[in-house]
Amino acid sequence: MKKLYIIFLFLSFASFSQNELATQLSLEEYLGYVKKYHPIIKQAELITSTNEAKLLKARGAFDPKIEVDYSRKEFKDTEYYKKLNSTFKIPTWYGVELKGSYENNSGQYLNPEFKTPEDGLYSVGVTVSLAQNLFINKRMATLKQAKLYAKQGKLEQQLLVNDILFEAISAYLNWLQYYQSYDIYKDYYTNANTRLQNVIKSFKAGDKPAIDTLEANINFKNRQLDLEKSKIKYIKSKFELANFLWIGNNIPMELKENMIPDTNTISNIDTILNTSVSVLFSDNFDNHPKLKLLELKKKNLNINKQLMINNLLPKVNFQYNFLSSKVSNLDAFDVANYKNSLQVSIPLFLRKSRGDLKLAKVKLQNINFEIASTKVSLQNKVTATEQEIESYQKQNDILKKLVNDYTTLVKSEERKFSLGESSIFLVNYREVKLIESKLKEIKNQYEYAKTKSKLIKLLGNLNSL
Structure with missing residues (x-):
């Protein structure tokens, strides 16, 4: 050599x-x-490559996501329940998330809250952070x-x-x-x-x-x-x-x-x-x-400072979904059929957020x-x-x-x-x-x-x- x-x-x-x-x-x-x-100069190039990989990873937080949750229970020839819940989510830049989902649940012992029409239930909606995480959030x-x-x-x-x-x-x-x-x-x-x-x-x-x-x-x-x-x-x-x-x-x-x-x-x-x-x-x-x-x-x-200021705000998350048993066209989603929720969380002293x-x-x-x-x-x-x-x-x-x-x-x-x-x-x-x-x-x-x-x-x- x-x-x-x-x-x-x-x-x-x-x-x-x-x-x-x-x-x-x-x-x-x-x-x-x-x-x-020189190896150290080549090694220096890895700094840029590493940070580019971190940037790609951070962008992954905004990737659309598909989720499927299926569970079924049968015992002694009796169908206790069969539940299918599939969701498609699209995160956006601000504290807004678009979501579409399909549910099809049945069974003799199914909780009535989860019952759906025979052909399933479709929903299209949005989740919005109204205070904390609206203009800046972790992702x-x-x-x-x-x-x-x-x-x-x-x-x-x-x-x-x-x-x-x-x-x-x-x-x-x-x-x-x-x-x-x-x-x-x-x-x-x-x-x-x-x-x-x-x-x-x-x-x-x-x-x-x-x-x-x-x-x-x-x-x-x-x-x-x-x-x-x-x-x-x-x-x-x-x-x-x-x-x-x-x-x-x-x-x-x-x-x-x-x-x-x-x-x-x-x-x-x-x-x-x-x-x-x-x-x-x-x-x-x-x-x-x-x-x-x-x-x-x-x-x-x-x-980081802006994120800490954001954490001083109360958590107010609102979710609204239009419901329909079919999706032949957009008119199938009637405003009379909906599901919504509101969650509010406010720490009393904010000592952690103030310290941060x-x-x-x-x-x-x-x-x-x-x-x-x-x-x-x-x-x-x-x-x-x-x-x-x-x-x-x-x-x-x-x-x-x-x-x-x-x-x-x-x-x-x-x-x-x-x-x-x-x-x-x-x-x-x-x-x-x-x-x-x-x-x-x-x-x-x-x-x-x-x-x-x-x-x-x-x-x-x-x-x-």
Whole structure:
């Protein structure tokens, strides 16, 4: 199976096999794999599917219903009773239910109340809630909430994908950072080895003292140690990156050993992320998915509050049915033949309903506080992140100048050393400072790019890449 993964990767990047980028994995390609195959992103799609199923279930409360109730009793050749009651009900949006039924009952010991004509008895009628449950009831509230849940599911999916893409981008940038650091240590390891060999030759020729060979050898071993440390960091970052790479059927992907990141990623970060700071801030902040999600939750709680207010009303249910022994036409139902009923129920203290309403109001107050707090928090985080980006840009300019200056110093010191006017100690010291400044530059570029992606994440736009 492991060989299969490697073969797949080889085929995936075969299109680049004819040029110098044959072993490069760009951020765009990498994000393409993440968005298409990552299991958690696929799992995020289930949020929408789950809420759509809940919506379908809520709509089921308004499905027409057929009910048949048949019972019969015979004992010692005597038919005690035979009862058939079939009903067709149509629930409507408000507290009204349409109903048609057919009854056919007979038997020696049948309750006279249930007696029907020989051909049965037909009825057409309506059941109406005159107070509680007229304008809102449990099934209406459930359906409204289910529609909101469907919208909430899409926003929750968007936020989850946002988080995964941010983590994936961070892993790629981390891989790039340690690759560049490892590359620097490789170069200076080679330099240290070359310098050591030159010093040994100069010592043998009598031009340099023995102590210089020891100094050069110590420097070489330090470079060797630094190289090994940077190598393990690079390897670990590569495995962390591989956590986000998958192919179909939930199969993890392995990177080829010679696969490297695109070193032009930082300079092209705005193009890759498909945005810039000025474009980001032209967007309406109220459209942030997190705030929209909270607004939908608020609407959901408002529906619940309306339902609690409804429960304060008395239960007054009225039912009226026209009766007929035949259904040849509508005229068969005479207003003189009918059956009706009225049920009234009023709790004396309404303590349960009042308590539920109070809780609903508290939840609404809580969500209002959360919306206000979240909005201010997001605005402050976005402002702080924007300032971070500006700071990293300034730091990058300073670090570039430092690298150039230290490079000049190292070259000058090496020239003086070759002329016998400097020492190996000063050359090594200058080189250490140059390496430090280059590593700081790489670290700063990593933080700059990561902060850019963090800004897009804060604004909820990463999944639009």
